[in-house]
Amino acid sequence: MSSERVTHLYSLMDSAYDAKPIKDFIITSGRIPIIDPNKRRKQQRVLSPAEKQRFKIRSTVERSNVHLKDWLIPSKIMVRGPDKVSHCLMTGVLCLAAIKILQYCILPGLQKTA
Numbered sequence: 001m002s003s004e005r006v007t008h009l010y011s012l013m014d015s016a017y018d019a020k021p022i023k024d025f026i027i028t029s030g031r032i033p034i035i036d037p038n039k040r041r042k043q044q045r046v047l048s049p050a051e052k053q054r055f056k057i058r059s060t061v062e063r064s065n066v067h068l069k070d071w072l073i074p075s076k077i078m079v080r081g082p083d084k085v086s087h088c089l090m091t092g093v094l095c096l097a098a099i100k101i102l103q104y105c106i107l108p109g110l111q112k113t114a
Contacts, residue, residue: 003029010034012058034058068092 011026011033018038026033034054037045047055072092077085 010054012055015039064096068096072096 009031011031013022013033013035015036015038018035018041023033023035034047034051036055037047072095073089077088079085079088
């Protein structure tokens with residue numbers, strides 16, 4: 001369903017998806033698989049520098065999602081209606097943006113402790 005709505009060239013996944021059938025499916029779909037190598041495999045595949053850079057961006061997004069989920073968005077949203085839920089979620093995103101602006105621009109000394 002997502003391929004009907006969005007055109008994307010890469011499929012970035014963590015090591016749980018490091019399997020030949022998954023890679024083959026992605027390649028036949030016309031995309032490039034960038035999958036973190038599974039450390040339990042006998043043959044270790046190393047990501048190229050370009051793949052590492054793309055995977056690093058994915059990791060940044062994942063860390064942001066975890067920060068939102070664990071610290072800024074309540075585990076249960078006790079409001080009804082999409083507008084109220086959206087407001088709650090966007091408040092969390094705004095708080096995360098403010099934290100990162102403080103952390104990296106205004107008070108860079110906090111980067112080592114936070």
